[in-house]
Amino acid sequence: MYRLGYTPSQLRMAGLDKTLGMLHIGALVSAALYGVGCLQAWHYYQKFKGDSALLKALVAFVIVIDTCQQALVAACVYTYLVTNFSNIQILDRVVPTLIIEVFFAAFIALAVQLFYCYRFYSVSDSPVAAGILALVIVGAFATEIVFALKAMTTETFAELE
Numbered sequence: 001m002y003r004l005g006y007t008p009s010q011l012r013m014a015g016l017d018k019t020l021g022m023l024h025i026g027a028l029v030s031a032a033l034y035g036v037g038c039l040q041a042w043h044y045y046q047k048f049k050g051d052s053a054l055l056k057a058l059v060a061f062v063i064v065i066d067t068c069q070q071a072l073v074a075a076c077v078y079t080y081l082v083t084n085f086s087n088i089q090i091l092d093r094v095v096p097t098l099i100i101e102v103f104f105a106a107f108i109a110l111a112v113q114l115f116y117c118y119r120f121y122s123v124s125d126s127p128v129a130a131g132i133l134a135l136v137i138v139g140a141f142a143t144e145i146v147f148a149l150k151a152m153t154t155e156t157f158a159e160l161e
Helices: 008-013 016-047 053-083 088-092 096-123 127-152
Strands: none
Touching: 016 053, 053 096, 096 127
């Protein structure tokens, strides 16, 4: 009998390499991209000291929210891989930090995309196109928030359908 309660073949049959393995790889890629974002923010503050306070605040907002999001990703991965080590039943459970992370991602996307929309408006001759783009951005944000709110009431991935 194995100490964890599952034989190696049972763990392989659960597809841990295709589930938790992908979660781990995703978290590593996310951490690497977070590092790139931090480096870009540092470079921005070093090189563009003359930019407006509003633009500097936007960059600070994005990096702070991204830091919170990365902490939530780490907490989610820790819950699945460490706290529930060898617990195959956890694979179907939605960890709350996974859903909370969606809210942070939605706010990052909203801030950055609306900034790009503003830049588009500044250089284009079509305020109507910029307005339509802004409506699409806000619509996508609303969709993400509705999904996250719905997901907050679920316990399993099957319920998310």
